[in-house]
Structure formats: structure tokens, C-alpha cells
Amino acid sequence: MPIEAHNEGPIHTTAPVAPGLTFASVTDKISSIVLKRKTPVGWFIGFAISFVLFQLLLLTITKLLFEGIGLWGVNIPVAWGMDILNFVWWIGIGHAGTLISAILLLLRQQWRTSINRFAEAMTLFAVAQAGMYPLMHLGRPWLAYWLFPYPNTMGIWPQFRSPLMWDVFAVSTYATVSAIFWFVGLIPDFATLRDRARSKPFQIVYGMLAMGWRGSARHWHRYEMAYLLLAGLATPLVLSVHTIVSLDFAVGIIPGWHATIFPPYFVAGAIYAGFAMVLLLTIPLRKVYGLESFITMRHMHNMAKVMLATGLIVGYGYIIEAFFGWYSGNRYERYMIWNRMHGPYAYYYWALILCNIITPQFLWIKKIRSNLLVLWLISIVVSIGMWLERFVIVVTSLHRDFLPSSWGMYQPSTWDWTMFIGTIGFFFTLLFLFLRFLPMISIFEMRTILPGAEVEE
Amino acid sequence: MAEDDNNEPWEHDLEDPEPFHHEASGSSHGRGRGTPALYGVMAEFDNPSVLVAAARRTYQEGYRRINGYSPYPIEELSEAIGFKGMTLPLIVLIGGIVGGLGGFFMQYWMEVINYPLNVGGKPYNSWPAFIPITFECTVLCAAFAAVLGMLMLNKLPQPYHPVFNAPNFALATRDRFFLVIEANDPKFIHREVLQFMGTLGARDVSDVEV
Numbered sequence: 001m002p003i004e005a006h007n008e009g010p011i012h013t014t015a016p017v018a019p020g021l022t023f024a025s026v027t028d029k030i031s032s033i034v035l036k037r038k039t040p041v042g043w044f045i046g047f048a049i050s051f052v053l054f055q056l057l058l059l060t061i062t063k064l065l066f067e068g069i070g071l072w073g074v075n076i077p078v079a080w081g082m083d084i085l086n087f088v089w090w091i092g093i094g095h096a097g098t099l100i101s102a103i104l105l106l107l108r109q110q111w112r113t114s115i116n117r118f119a120e121a122m123t124l125f126a127v128a129q130a131g132m133y134p135l136m137h138l139g140r141p142w143l144a145y146w147l148f149p150y151p152n153t154m155g156i157w158p159q160f161r162s163p164l165m166w167d168v169f170a171v172s173t174y175a176t177v178s179a180i181f182w183f184v185g186l187i188p189d190f191a192t193l194r195d196r197a198r199s200k201p202f203q204i205v206y207g208m209l210a211m212g213w214r215g216s217a218r219h220w221h222r223y224e225m226a227y228l229l230l231a232g233l234a235t236p237l238v239l240s241v242h243t244i245v246s247l248d249f250a251v252g253i254i255p256g257w258h259a260t261i262f263p264p265y266f267v268a269g270a271i272y273a274g275f276a277m278v279l280l281l282t283i284p285l286r287k288v289y290g291l292e293s294f295i296t297m298r299h300m301h302n303m304a305k306v307m308l309a310t311g312l313i314v315g316y317g318y319i320i321e322a323f324f325g326w327y328s329g330n331r332y333e334r335y336m337i338w339n340r341m342h343g344p345y346a347y348y349y350w351a352l353i354l355c356n357i358i359t360p361q362f363l364w365i366k367k368i369r370s371n372l373l374v375l376w377l378i379s380i381v382v383s384i385g386m387w388l389e390r391f392v393i394v395v396t397s398l399h400r401d402f403l404p405s406s407w408g409m410y411q412p413s414t415w416d417w418t419m420f421i422g423t424i425g426f427f428f429t430l431l432f433l434f435l436r437f438l439p440m441i442s443i444f445e446m447r448t449i450l451p452g453a454e455v456e457e
Numbered sequence: 458m459a460e461d462d463n464n465e466p467w468e469h470d471l472e473d474p475e476p477f478h479h480e481a482s483g484s485s486h487g488r489g490r491g492t493p494a495l496y497g498v499m500a501e502f503d504n505p506s507v508l509v510a511a512a513r514r515t516y517q518e519g520y521r522r523i524n525g526y527s528p529y530p531i532e533e534l535s536e537a538i539g540f541k542g543m544t545l546p547l548i549v550l551i552g553g554i555v556g557g558l559g560g561f562f563m564q565y566w567m568e569v570i571n572y573p574l575n576v577g578g579k580p581y582n583s584w585p586a587f588i589p590i591t592f593e594c595t596v597l598c599a600a601f602a603a604v605l606g607m608l609m610l611n612k613l614p615q616p617y618h619p620v621f622n623a624p625n626f627a628l629a630t631r632d633r634f635f636l637v638i639e640a641n642d643p644k645f646i647h648r649e650v651l652q653f654m655g656t657l658g659a660r661d662v663s664d665v666e667v
Contacts, residue, residue, distance in 0.1 A: 023528060023632035149567060157567035161576055166589040173593040177600045184604055188630070192528075195627040211614035214621065215629045217512075218540050219611045220530035225545045226607035230600055237596045244589055447529040455533045456506040 016111040016449050018293035023453075026294075026446045030439050031196045033289055039436060042288055047432040053425020060419045061136065069139050071415045078398045078410035083137040085390035086420055088245055089273065090130035090427075091171065092266075092386065095238050096274020097123025098178060101185070102234035105227075110449050111302055114294045117189075117442040118285075119278050120182045125430040126277075127175045129423040134167070136419075163247040170244040177237055181230045187213050188223075188444040242267045249393065255336035256397035259324055265317030272310035272356075273386035279303050279379040281431070283372050285440075294441055297370065304369045307382065311360035314389075318357065332402055340396045344409065349392050355385025493666040496619035497522075497639040498650045499626075500659035505531050508634040511657035512537035515638060518653065522642035526620065526635040545606050552602025553595050560594025561587055623665045637665065 064071050074081040097119035104112035135141050147168045149158050158165050190210035197203045213219070246266035249257040279300070286295040325337030340349045359381045362368045369375060400407045434440070447453060502508040505527065512525050516539055525534045535542070561584075568574070569581040579586075608614070620626060620637060629635055636657070638650050654662045 027528070027631045149563065155572065157572055159574075159576060160564045160568055160590060161579060161583050161586040163589075166593075169590045169593040173597045176597060180600060180604050184607070188529075192630040195630045207616070208614075211608070212616050212618060213613065213630075214618055214626075215526045215528060216611075216620075217525035217527065217531070217534040217538055218542065219613075220527065221535040221540055221542050222545050222607050222610050224530045224532075225542075226549075226603045229546065229549050229603045233596050233600050233603070237593075240589065240592055240596075247589075444529045452504060453529065454505075455509045455531060 016113065016296075016298070017446070018296060019451075021293060021446075021450055023447050023450060026450065027192060027196075027443055030294075030441050030443050030446070031193055033435075034193060034437060034439055035196055035198070035202065040288055043432060043436065046428065047436075050425045050428035050432055053421055054429045055422075055425075056418045057422025057426050060415055060422055061132075063415065064136055064419075065141070069137060071413065072419075073411050073413040073416055075408070075410075077401060077406055077408045078395055080394050080398060081410055082412045082416040082420060083133045084248075085387070085394045086423065087130050087133035088266075088390045088394075089387050090126045090133070090423065091174075091245060092242065092270035092273045093277045093383075094123040094126035094130065094174075094178070094274065095242060095267075095270040096278050097121070097126075098234050098238040099271055099274065100278070101181065102231040102238065105231045106235060111299055113445045113449055114291075114296075114299060114441055115278065115282060115303075116445070117182075117185065117438075118282065118440050120178065120185065121431065121434045121438070121440075122274075122277065122281065123178050124175070124182055125427050125434075127171070127178060128430070129427050131171060131175060132423065134171075163244065163251045166244045167248055170241045174237060174241045177230070177234055181234055184223075184227060184230065185442060185445075186438065187211065188215070189439045189442060191215070192443050193439065239267055242270045254397045254401060255330075255332040256321070256325070256340075256393070259321065261317055261320050261324070265314065265320075268310045268313035268317065269386060269389060272307060272314050273383060275303050275307045275310065276379040276382035276386070279307070279375060280383060283376045283379075285435075289435075289440075291441070294446065300372065300375060301366075301369050304363050304375055307379075308360050308363040311356060311363075311382070315357045318353070335400070336397060339400055340392060343396065343400070345392065345396050345399075348388055349396070352385055352388040352392055355381050355388060359385070495640040495647065496622075496665045496667045497637045497642075497645075498647070498654055499620065499623045499635055499637045499663055499665045500654045500657055501623075501625055501661040501663075502634040502636065502659055505534075505634055507658050508636060509533045509537050511636050511659065514657060515636065515653075519644050520638050520642050520650075522639040522645075524637050524639070526626075526629045526637070528630055528632060528634075542610070544610060545603070548606035548610075549599050549603045552606070553599035556598025557591055557595035559598070560591040563594075564590060619665055619667045624661070624663055 060071075069083075072081060072083065074083065097116075100112050100119040101116040101123075105116075135144055138144055146152075147158060147165070158168075187210060190206050191213035194203060194206040194210045197206055243263040243266070246262040250259060250262040252258065282295055282303075283300070286292055322337055325333045328334070340346070359378055362374070362378065368378075395410050399410055500511065502511065508525060508527065509531065512523065512534060515523050516537060521539070523538050525531075525538055527534060564587040565582060565584075568583070568587075573581045575581075620635070623635065623637075625633055626635065636654075636659075638645065638654070640647075651662060
């Protein structure tokens, strides 16, 4: 993978993009990736690999529908294994996209403009993977519609006091709102592509998607308002989603789960994992497509700093968990923490500390933040670390609870792994299609931050 | 200027291509019989500052059925053409309230009235447990209200619009800026408008046909 391992010039400039860009050059450069430029060979290779892995997912799901979830390694006492931890992992990754697109918009962080479209796409595709896990974990996924309150011949309703029901509403609302937010952001860019496309099918498809957008001042006025309001709605939404995900655990009375620290600790972890994934993807991407003038070193530094800050919050969460285990005076809580650190899964716990707490400390050093190869490797380590975190939370609490006679061990089966690798394949399949057919950087928002965009009185 | 404070579409249709019955008036303004109906006159600009200055002047000149077109949102432009449009936030507010009340009372009705079920001795109306779903419903309805409200007020989707006929209009999604005075403006006299727009610093002025 072509990754540059040296500093790319000055980073502390005030402009969010490289100098010398104009409305025309920004438009042409970004739209040409979709419309004119030859698709890089790397795209075909990457897409082919992802697509093959995606087949692994379809195979697993098919087998799962025939045989039931016994296919996975889950059993009593660990009934929530890889499926729930992967659900949390994927949905956490998605949260960085919403943070970048909504929260940074409200905070007027102009640098977000270069990466928000891409990050939102990542959100959407990650949530698609996340949603599959609880669905398949239902055991009879074809009855998933029972989760929604619809008038039925059984005459009963869902149990709204359960966090699992909250989860259904939170995740489906999140997926829907992310999708429409993304689509609304794309409308003016569809119009740009419609007007640039040379071939008839592209003109027709982009034309239909653009819905007749023509850049009218009245339209822009309402559009901006709608976009801002959506950002304002998405901000509390993203916090609520991961809060509710954490309540799936915290409302239960299992040792190690029943803690008030869970919501903020989960939200910080989600953003941490999400920024790691954004870095993981943008570092090779900007190189392959030559987007260094749009996604500058300043973006890399900012993302690395967000990763460091959220990593420290997550570290605080681990400390409080351990402290709470001791301070609670509850023997089960104490045993749970002891078991995490010294029990059969201790190596997961210490690997987690190494990945999530120790590794990101290197980001304090500016030289390391400037070295894209190292930054990329740190992002991988953090992504693995966040996966380990969910493994530790889900498995170590469940496998030894109150009664030693009910203790057990959990080992993911081969099909757990094919499902996980399959979702990674599906994620990248969608991502490659996105890169090929949609503008990966928001063109109209890039125009607004160019030097010539300000109206001089 | 009360009439300009609320020029949302139902007040007077500023963007609708239908109500242009000026085929006859077109000829009275000096265009020959048999020429296609005129939508308006469009000026083309190179940069946003000139466009906004031109829009301000056009508004001061007394033209009201005017519109600007730009590749990205320009706050000053909608101000310059006298557009305030504050309907959308109201629609979103209503959407949010409907979603919130709907979400809560849906749960209340199901759990308290229609099928009260004792779950672990909790009260039928366990309102704190109903809050997360109430919140999600609020956000969902408000978000749909924002998107659908925006599209509805903008009258999108609308595949055809006369301005697409203007020369170089494809550049309105790249780096060109446009200002149009519509033919159904009460002050619209074709020759005068052409002359006036010539003084705005435009790189080109042209007729736009319906």
C-alpha cells in the first residue's frame, strides 16, 4: 500500500486546504475521479478482494439460517459473543462520521469539509454491518418485524421497558437519519456531476438523483437551513445511540456491566474507534487519488489529536472500572475485575491496555503524528484495541458470574470469524462502489472554503 | 416591506414556471410574434461579489421577481434578493413535536391502555423507560420534516426548469454565477431590463425562454 513516510510540508497554516485551488479546479478534480479519470488498478484489486470476502458473509448467513445460531460459538453462559461485540464495534466506527459531519459543522470547524462526505459514507456502511448482527442473533431473523410496534393478530405489543427495544429504535433511527443527511449533502454534487457527465446513462442517473437542483439562491437558503437543522438533530442522536447501546449492558445486573460510567465511556470509545478507522482509510486513499491538496497534513494532525483525546477518556474509563470494582465492596464486582486481569482471558485484557492506552501515547509527539506510516499503524492498533475492549466487556463479565457452577468458557467458532471477515468485505465492497460512483469529497462545501468564496462588499 | 418578509411559495410563486402568461405581453415589449415565451433575462457573472452587488442594485431598482444562481450557498445573495424564508424551522419544530408526542403516547397507549402487562412489578406507565424511544421518534420525525420540508418548499424534484435553457447554465454548478429578472415582474419591460442588466458588470446578458 503506497504510504508516504515523511512530512509533507507546513501544517500550521490557517487555510483548511492547500493554496492555489479555484472553484473550477476543485470541481473538475473531484468530479473527474468519478467521471473521467481511469479507474486505478488498485480499485479493481481492492474491489475484487472485498467482493470475495463479502461472499463469505452471504455463505455464513445462509448456513446460519438453515442451522440456527448454534453455528456460532455462543452458548450459556456466554450468549452474547462475537455477534454483540462486533455489533458494538461496527456501530462505534460509524459514530466518527456523524461527529465529523454534524458536530464539527456546528462547531464551525472548516477542516471537516474535506473528509465529511467520506466519513458519512463510512458511517452508513458501518451501521449496515452493525445492524446485521443483532438481526441474525435473533435466531429467527425472518420474524424481526415483531420488534416493531405494529397491530398484529397476536394482540400484543413490544416491551418498551427493555433497552433492547430502545436499541431497535435508536439504531434504525440512526441509520435512517444518517442516510437522509448523507443524501441531502449529495444533492448539489449530483447536480454538478449531472452537468459534467458526458455519457447519457450517467447524465440520466445523476440527473434523477439531483432532482432538478439548479443552485437557486432561495433553494440554497432553505437547503442550508435544513442541513444545519439536520446537523443539530444528528448531534444528540449520535450520543443517544451509543448511550443506548451501553444501556444494553448497564441496565443488566451482570458484574462489570452495571455501572453509570458506561454511557460516556462507550461514546468516547466509539469516537476513538471511528477516528482510527477514518485515518486508516484516508491515509492510503488520499495518496492513491492524489488528494493531498484537499486532505492535508493538518487534517491528519487534527484527527490524530481527536484520537489521542478520546483515547485518554477511554483510559479514564478503564481506570474507573477497576476502581469501581474495588470500591463497590461487592465481592462479585471485585472478582470480575480480578478475573479480567488474571483470569483465563487476561491476555485479552492486557493486549487491550497495550493497544488502547499505551500505543496512542505516541501521538503526543509531533514527529509521529507527521509520519503517515506510523499514524496508519497506530490506527490499526487502536481498531484492534477497540475490538478487544468489547470482547473483554462482553465475555469476561458473562463467562463467570455469580454462581461458580454456571461458569463456562467462550471460544468463537470458525463461522464467527467468517461472519466478521465477511462484514469487513461487505463494508469495503460498499466503500469501493462509493469511491467509484460518488464524489468522495463534498464539492459544493469545498467551494465555500476557497479564498474567492467570500463576498467582498 | 411586509410583502417580502414571507415570500414562501404559497405567498406568490416566484419559481413556478406555470403562471407565465406573458406570451402576449412578450410581443408588446418589443419581441416579435411567434418567438417563444420569455421566462426572463439572465446575466452571467464571474465572481460572487459582483453577483451580490448586482442583485442588491436590481432589488433597489424595484425588481422583485428576481433570483440568483450560484455553485455554493451565498448567505448575502438571498438577503440581496429580499428572501427571508423562515418557514422551514417551523415545519421542523412541528415535526419534532408530533414525533415526540406520538412516540410517547404510542408507548403509553400500548402499555397502559391497550394491553397492560405487569413486567417485574413496574408501573404500567413507566415513563422514564419510555423516554429513549420518545427521543428517537422526535429526532426521526424532525429529520424527515427537515428534508421533506426543504424539498417541498423548493418544489423539488423538478426535472425541467426554464433557466436550464440559459447559455452556460451548466457552469452554475461549477464556477459561474447568474442573476435573473423574471418576465412576470410587474416592472418588467424587456428593452429596459436588457439595458439595465448591461450596466451590472456581467460578462454576458441573455434572454431565457420558457
